[in-house]
Amino acid sequence: MHNVVFVLGPPGSGKGTICAKIQENLGYVHLSAGDLLRAERQREGSEFGALIEQHIRNGSIVPVEITCALLENAMNNSGDAKGFLVDGFPRNEDNLQGWNKQMTGKALVQFVLFLSCPVPICIQRCLNRGQGRTDDNEESLKKRVETYNHQTFPIIEHFEKNGLVREVKSERSVEEIYADVVEVFNQTAKV
Numbered sequence: 001m002h003n004v005v006f007v008l009g010p011p012g013s014g015k016g017t018i019c020a021k022i023q024e025n026l027g028y029v030h031l032s033a034g035d036l037l038r039a040e041r042q043r044e045g046s047e048f049g050a051l052i053e054q055h056i057r058n059g060s061i062v063p064v065e066i067t068c069a070l071l072e073n074a075m076n077n078s079g080d081a082k083g084f085l086v087d088g089f090p091r092n093e094d095n096l097q098g099w100n101k102q103m104t105g106k107a108l109v110q111f112v113l114f115l116s117c118p119v120p121i122c123i124q125r126c127l128n129r130g131q132g133r134t135d136d137n138e139e140s141l142k143k144r145v146e147t148y149n150h151q152t153f154p155i156i157e158h159f160e161k162n163g164l165v166r167e168v169k170s171e172r173s174v175e176e177i178y179a180d181v182v183e184v185f186n187q188t189a190k191v
């Protein structure tokens with residue numbers, strides 16, 4: 001049974017940055033759904049490359065059958081990990097239903113780490129990111145924010161109703177955010 005922490009928040013809220021620090025210090029393995037999809041997009045012979053690129057540029061969400069298979073494969077190939085930080089998933093109802101269908105009995109969701117951050121700050125962070133992403137532009141970001149507000153935030157609210165959300169305000173410095181994140185994991189370990 002894989003232990004899983006979902007990491008959610010608007011584009012540019014710092015999910016990848018904070019997950020890297022958790023992986024480095026707390027023994028969890030970071031799996032970014034977006035990174036896995038970008039790798040699949042580039043994979044020689046992938047039948048999903050064009051579809052993935054279209055969704056990424058459009059800020060829309062790839063069908064869960066593709067994304068969840070990549071996540072499950074990555075978890076199964078990660079050996080005996082303490083747990084997995086599933087970054088940027090579930091991002092909509094299709095993701096959530098697909099996860100429940102495919103991963104029930106295989107993975108246990110410990111909690112959802114929600115990095116909340118004002119959208120204007122997030123947009124500037126993405127525009128300044130400098131990683132050459134095809135979706136770090138005004139047009140794609142507008143659509144990504146729309147997707148977050150209308151499709152992803154309801155998923156966070158769903159988990160909130162089940163008492164599983166741990167919110168950390170993320171407009172602050174990485175150090176301040178990470179200090180609060182460590183406390184969240186420490187509190188979870190005590191339960």
Ligand SMILES: Nc1ncnc2c1ncn2[C@@H]1O[C@H](COP(=O)(O)OP(=O)(O)OP(=O)(O)O)[C@@H](O)[C@H]1O
Pocket residue numbers: 009010011012013014015016017018034088125126128129130170171172173174177
């Ligand atoms: N607390 C912070 N303060 C200032 N800049 C930050 C902070 N956290 C992350 N950044 C920077 O903002 C950019 C986006 O961060 P990151 O890639 O971690 O966000 P993300 O939530 O994973 O975004 P996406 O959903 O687009 O993948 C990066 O250039 C990162 O270095």
Ligand SMILES: Nc1ccn([C@H]2C[C@H](O)[C@@H](COP(=O)(O)O)O2)c(=O)n1
Pocket residue numbers: 011032033034035037055056059060061062063067087088089090091095135144
């Ligand atoms: N569950 C997911 C996660 C990501 N994607 C696609 C669409 C996103 O805009 C893009 C980039 O994700 P990020 O690296 O910003 O987390 O990847 C998806 O379709 N489904």
Ligand SMILES: [Mg+2]
Pocket residue numbers: 015016032034088
């Ligand atoms: Mg990211």
